Amino acid sequence: MKTLKYLLILSLVCITSSCYNNQNSLTSYGNRQMIINQNNLNGTVRLDTLLSKKHNYAIGPVEGLQGEVTVYDDEVSISTVKNGRPKVNDSKHTKAIFLLKANQANWQKMEITENLNGLDAIEGYVQNALSKNGMDTEKAYPFRIETTPKFLEYHIIFKMDDAPHNMKEHKKAKQKFILENEEIKIIGFWVNTERMGKLTHPGKRTHLHFIKADGGTSGHIDDISISRGAILFLPK
Numbered sequence: 439m440k441t442l443k444y445l446l447i448l449s450l451v452c453i454t455s456s457c458y459n460n461q462n463s464l465t466s467y468g469n470r471q472m473i474i475n476q477n478n479l480n481g482t483v484r485l486d487t488l489l490s491k492k493h494n495y496a497i498g499p500v501e502g503l504q505g506e507v508t509v510y511d512d513e514v515s516i517s518t519v520k521n522g523r524p525k526v527n528d529s530k531h532t533k534a535i536f537l538l539k540a541n542q543a544n545w546q547k548m549e550i551t552e553n554l555n556g557l558d559a560i561e562g563y564v565q566n567a568l569s570k571n572g573m574d575t576e577k578a579y580p581f582r583i584e585t586t587p588k589f590l591e592y593h594i595i596f597k598m599d600d601a602p603h604n605m606k607e608h609k610k611a612k613q614k615f616i617l618e619n620e621e622i623k624i625i626g627f628w629v630n631t632e633r634m635g636k637l638t639h640p641g642k643r644t645h646l647h648f649i650k651a652d653g654g655t656s657g658h659i660d661d662i663s664i665s666r667g668a669i670l671f672l673p674k
Contacts (some may be wrong), residue, residue, distance in 0.1 A: 464578050468536030477603045479503055481533025483553035489530060491541045495580050495625045497647040498537035503597035503611050507534045508647040508656040509626050514619065515649045515656035519596040519613045524655040537647060538627045540580040544674040546571070553620050554664040561644045564628055571672060576630050583624040585668035590617040592648065593656040621651035624659065
């Protein structure tokens with residue numbers, strides 16, 4: 439009888455606290471407005487305090503705007519710039535100014551059926567895929583793409599001076615690079631309306647990072663051309 443009572447209470451807790459969201463464990467720390475509006479480049483969270491569970495995915499900028507954090511299924515890639523070239527390390531002691539993170543073990547796999555040129559095309563395709571799979575687009579989700587894009591432009595944020603930060607300085611700090619026909623793994627986050635502009639660029643519902651399949655580089659995706667046949671993964 440006590441066991442039955444406990445299970446009923448547990449079920450009620452799951453209903454009121456959304457067990458689905460707990461299972462996906464999608465969380466965020468800090469926000470983009472700290473950088474642009476408040477000139478606050480301090481770290482809000484350190485990676486090693488978040489990675490005790492398995493199947494971690496995360497993206498965000500490094501404290502001090504000294505690189506990009508990308509975590510793909512527990513693979514940590516901290517991208518920085520040295521002598522004008524990308525450099526990566528796997529330091530779990532890195533702090534992020536803001537971070538989007540999820541723990542997601544189970545995924546549903548689907549083939550992308552059209553060419554996607556640019557971030558707007560990817561965002562629209564992900565939105566349609568979420569809707570077709572009965573997922574509420576007013577919630578936030580991680581998603582993944584495995585592909586070999588014809589073209590990929592990305593940046594690694596790497597501030598090289600102590601000038602007070604603003605939008606002009608933010609653009610100047612973006613060190614830009616290009617890949618062509620290289621196999622990559624993309625981790626993206628679809629955010630709810632409330633998080634738009636706080637964890638994404640203004641007006642955007644998605645924020646995408648990548649890791650090169652051989653681990654050689656990673657960063658924030660600015661532009662990309664994906665051919666049909668690439669694989670999209672949504673949370674199961």
